[in-house]
Amino acid sequence: MISYNLDRFDQKPVADFDPGLGIADPLNTSYRVRAEYEDEIPFQDRLAKFLSDPNISKVNSLVIGAWSIEGESSESVVEMLTAASDDLKLEALFLGDIVSEEQEISWIEHGDISPLFLAFPDLRILRVRGSNSLQVGTIRHEKLEQLAFESGGLPSSVWLQVVQADLPSLEKLELWFGEDNYGFDGDVADLAGLNDETRFPKLKELGLMNSMVQNDIAKWIVQQPILARLERLDMSMGALTDEGAKALAESKAFSELSSFKIHYHFVSDEGLELLGKTGVSIDAAEQEEADEDDGEVYYYIGVSE
Amino acid sequence: MTQSVDRDRWTLLADLRDVRAQSFAKSLRERGIEPNLIDYRDLLRGKLEDLADVGERSVLRLESPGDAVDLWSEITNQGREASNGHREPAVSPPEYERGRLAFTPAWYRGWCALLERVRRTLSDRRLLYCAHPDDIVFSFDKLRSQQALAAAGVDVPRLLGSIASYSELREKMHEARLARVFVKLRHGSAGSGVLAYETNGSREQIWTTIESRDEEGELKLFNSLKQRRVTDLRAIEAIVDAQAAYGSFAEEWVPKASCADKRFDLRVLIVGGARAHTVARLSRSPLTNLHLFGERRDLSDLRTDDATNPLDREILDQIDATCGRVTKVYGKSLHLALDIAVRHTRRSVAVLEVNSFGDLIHGVTHRGLTPYEAQIDAVTTFDAESLDRYVS
Numbered sequence: 025m026i027s028y029n030l031d032r033f034d035q036k037p038v039a040d041f042d043p044g045l046g047i048a049d050p051l052n053t054s055y056r057v058r059a060e061y062e063d064e065i066p067f068q069d070r071l072a073k074f075l076s077d078p079n080i081s082k083v084n085s086l087v088i089g090a091w092s093i094e095g096e097s098s099e100s101v102v103e104m105l106t107a108a109s110d111d112l113k114l115e116a117l118f119l120g121d122i123v124s125e126e127q128e129i130s131w132i133e134h135g136d137i138s139p140l141f142l143a144f145p146d147l148r149i150l151r152v153r154g155s156n157s158l159q160v161g162t163i164r165h166e167k168l169e170q171l172a173f174e175s176g177g178l179p180s181s182v183w184l185q186v187v188q189a190d191l192p193s194l195e196k197l198e199l200w201f202g203e204d205n206y207g208f209d210g211d212v213a214d215l216a217g218l219n220d221e222t223r224f225p226k227l228k229e230l231g232l233m234n235s236m237v238q239n240d241i242a243k244w245i246v247q248q249p250i251l252a253r254l255e256r257l258d259m260s261m262g263a264l265t266d267e268g269a270k271a272l273a274e275s276k277a278f279s280e281l282s283s284f285k286i287h288y289h290f291v292s293d294e295g296l297e298l299l300g301k302t303g304v305s306i307d308a309a310e311q312e313e314a315d316e317d318d319g320e321v322y323y324y325i326g327v328s329e
Numbered sequence: 330m331t332q333s334v335d336r337d338r339w340t341l342l343a344d345l346r347d348v349r350a351q352s353f354a355k356s357l358r359e360r361g362i363e364p365n366l367i368d369y370r371d372l373l374r375g376k377l378e379d380l381a382d383v384g385e386r387s388v389l390r391l392e393s394p395g396d397a398v399d400l401w402s403e404i405t406n407q408g409r410e411a412s413n414g415h416r417e418p419a420v421s422p423p424e425y426e427r428g429r430l431a432f433t434p435a436w437y438r439g440w441c442a443l444l445e446r447v448r449r450t451l452s453d454r455r456l457l458y459c460a461h462p463d464d465i466v467f468s469f470d471k472l473r474s475q476q477a478l479a480a481a482g483v484d485v486p487r488l489l490g491s492i493a494s495y496s497e498l499r500e501k502m503h504e505a506r507l508a509r510v511f512v513k514l515r516h517g518s519a520g521s522g523v524l525a526y527e528t529n530g531s532r533e534q535i536w537t538t539i540e541s542r543d544e545e546g547e548l549k550l551f552n553s554l555k556q557r558r559v560t561d562l563r564a565i566e567a568i569v570d571a572q573a574a575y576g577s578f579a580e581e582w583v584p585k586a587s588c589a590d591k592r593f594d595l596r597v598l599i600v601g602g603a604r605a606h607t608v609a610r611l612s613r614s615p616l617t618n619l620h621l622f623g624e625r626r627d628l629s630d631l632r633t634d635d636a637t638n639p640l641d642r643e644i645l646d647q648i649d650a651t652c653g654r655v656t657k658v659y660g661k662s663l664h665l666a667l668d669i670a671v672r673h674t675r676r677s678v679a680v681l682e683v684n685s686f687g688d689l690i691h692g693v694t695h696r697g698l699t700p701y702e703a704q705i706d707a708v709t710t711f712d713a714e715s716l717d718r719y720v721s
Contacts, residue, residue: 025613027587029673040674061583061672095508095529125584125592125615125673127508131529156529 058089177206408439
């Protein structure tokens, strides 16, 4: 469950855009534009007002919150942003700062977001929440440093495009795979594209997260050249158990990571001890226990719904 | 100049077998007051003479009818007799079943008729009411109550009005351009019979405590303490339709603020026009107001995570202002309980419902007093003029 909206984005405090006040502090604020329940101004009018503000050219980071209280897709948001790209020079964009109480992650509808990559050549950070009907096109971007897709069920049509992308500046990648009930599909082995040093020469921080097949991912990554190039690995929110933890702990390349994060996991104390012995800095908050019912064991990932 | 209220003369009109009446009587006795006790059952049998003992300018506390099966059945029967041929879901003895949703229109009419009898019989007594029958009747029609609050400038969720069927629900949501709503029993209480419905055009689901059982072609609804999620379209349709037969209405699903990774709403008690006990109820699922036995937190401890951002002064001021506006609508009662949502933006609040009998909260004190003690204390210590506002 996603409980909280962002407080900070791109190292700046997030503030909701108030059409009455306009863009007052573009350099030190990440403005968030979202459908607000407190007044009657529709989201589209709000965003239009934001984009036509005299200070819009000074804005470089932007958070888009809930754009619809009736379940519409982000397509018109993407259109409005790209149409404003003569003035708007985005460096950081969060598309979908939406909490569970507004809309569950797997109910968030998108469209084709590939125009964003073309319209904003200075983009350093892109984070997208939700993946229904999401299309990303062929991803090629010179300056993108951080890319994240948060999902309760990420389809291979998205994550395959990502692992085949051409992102020479990319340092940090986060993929939330989710579960097949909500749209995840594909074979973990197809993540192999991430090994290509020519397309991801700077990748240091990898998040392969929120997956039902977290153990498979663990067993896969210890076989991959990419692991040796990484500094930080994040496998939070998934159904990682001792099986996956053991594979990681036995890997030489894993032991050379500087940090490993599993916020929300199913690894036992013994499993954590194995991981601890590798010398890697382990952040393993939220140790969960599987549910048992009639001899069957059930694991739940951090965010699906 | 009128004579003042006889502060030490109390009558409890209640299900005397219920824990509420027993513990309120105990609180009175601890203050040296021996209450006059009248059971609803006697009034339902027509023994109105019991009310003769209710002294002029004394204090009357009407209690919740509770959930005793015999009381529910008798109230429902009397309401059905007055139904003038309305179509009713069949809920009455001997076929009354434990846990079956009992907040039917017939129950509501029977309950209103009982309260009306009490009101009429006592209309010349000039009593101080903890909860006035008029206010109680009003709070048991949640749709009317919310409409009146909105008209009085109280922030409530956007109302979609009464719902006759699943297809009407979808139509009204479409018109209101809302993808998420709560559908509630018009005459229900707290979380009983509530469902949270959401769609994104292609998918639909509900969260609910309603359990439905198809018995010989009749869909019966039961209330459970366990929430479940229903995603099957036909099941959703059947539950919404069956709920509508009990009388339901829909309102906007106000996104609630979270604390400790759970959603919360507030149960706020008002005594003598001022906010008293205020507790947050936390829940992992959309239905936060199931009962008061779940995880609770003090108002001062509603942080967005473990370190920062308790509710700020501005929100507390809004809650107090909201209480003030609600008491203008529910002006005849010394005591009221409100369920209030703080929106996820933490910038505004919305009243989810008003409850005349919302003061059964264990283990919570305000200025050292339990909810029951706070009301007794108000009657004992308020000046005559303040008390007179609740005399009618």
